[in-house]
Amino acid sequence: GAVVSQHPSWVICKSGTSVKIECRSLDFQATTMFWYRQFPKQSLMLMATSNEGSKATYEQGVEKDKFLINHASLTLSTLTVTSAHPEDSSFYICSARAGGGAGTDTQYFGPGTRLTVL
Amino acid sequence: SQKIEQNSEALNIQEGKTATLTCNYTNYSPAYLQWYRQDPGRGPVFLLLIRENEKEKRKERLKVTFDTTLKQSLFHITASQPADSATYLCALDMKAGRRALTFGSGTRLQVQP
Numbered sequence: 337g338a339v340v341s342q343h344p345s346w347v348i349c350k351s352g353t354s355v356k357i358e359c360r361s362l363d364f365q366a367t368t369m370f371w372y373r374q375f376p377k378q379s380l381m382l383m384a385t386s387n388e389g390s391k392a393t394y395e396q397g398v399e400k401d402k403f404l405i406n407h408a409s410l411t412l413s414t415l416t417v418t419s420a421h422p423e424d425s426s427f428y429i430c431s432a433r434a435g436g437g438a439g440t441d442t443q444y445f446g447p448g449t450r451l452t453v454l
Numbered sequence: 455s456q457k458i459e460q461n462s463e464a465l466n467i468q469e470g471k472t473a474t475l476t477c478n479y480t481n482y483s484p485a486y487l488q489w490y491r492q493d494p495g496r497g498p499v500f501l502l503l504i505r506e507n508e509k510e511k512r513k514e515r516l517k518v519t520f521d522t523t524l525k526q527s528l529f530h531i532t533a534s535q536p537a538d539s540a541t542y543l544c545a546l547d548m549k550a551g552r553r554a555l556t557f558g559s560g561t562r563l564q565v566q567p
């Protein structure tokens with residue numbers, strides 16, 4: 337089955353530092369990857385959509401200069417939280433959709449990254 | 455306004471019974487509706503996808519129905535087990551634009567042994 341990994345699974349950082357989260361599709365090529373954020377007892381909220389080789393598309397209210405997304409290859413997207421603050425503490429989850437052919441309608445999610453900013 | 459509503463209160467059932475979870479939506483026209491399972495501190499795991507022209511889909515002990523007139527999907531787990539305890543999310547795919555999913559808030563299911 338399609339597997340998506342994320343690294344790290346959790347990270348604690350000091351306020352003002354930057355944190356990079358990696359999302360990889362392990363056994364398929366993902367033309368599109370999505371980044372979601374989930375606060376406690378709430379549902380997933382889409383932050384941005386990234387396509388390989390092009391700029392990410394951000395949802396309204398998400399600061400693109402704060403949440404830098406790079407989709408450098410068909411199997412890797414990264415999210416960098418720059419100058420993190422305590423309010424950025426959340427559970428970040430990526431998902432990937434295969435490009436072309438059967439199975440493109442399903443999104444496969446990574447295990448998530450718990451970010452805590454002190 | 456657009457809304458996706460799932461039972462906000464936890465659903466508690468006895469082992470062996472059928473669990474039925476509801477997903478209602480307003481002012482959306484999804485092409486697909488998907489159900490995911492999420493365990494605490496983990497990402498969602500895909501369970502089933504049903505298309506707008508499908509009434510019902512089954513997979514082992516799982517069954518999903520999709521009524522585009524009522525704008526509702528029902529998700530059933532038959533012969534439930536304690537291991538089925540988790541939060542279940544419904545998600546809409548409009549099959550347009552960026553193809554991102556729009557999630558409901560989820561229903562927590564607790565299966566008692």
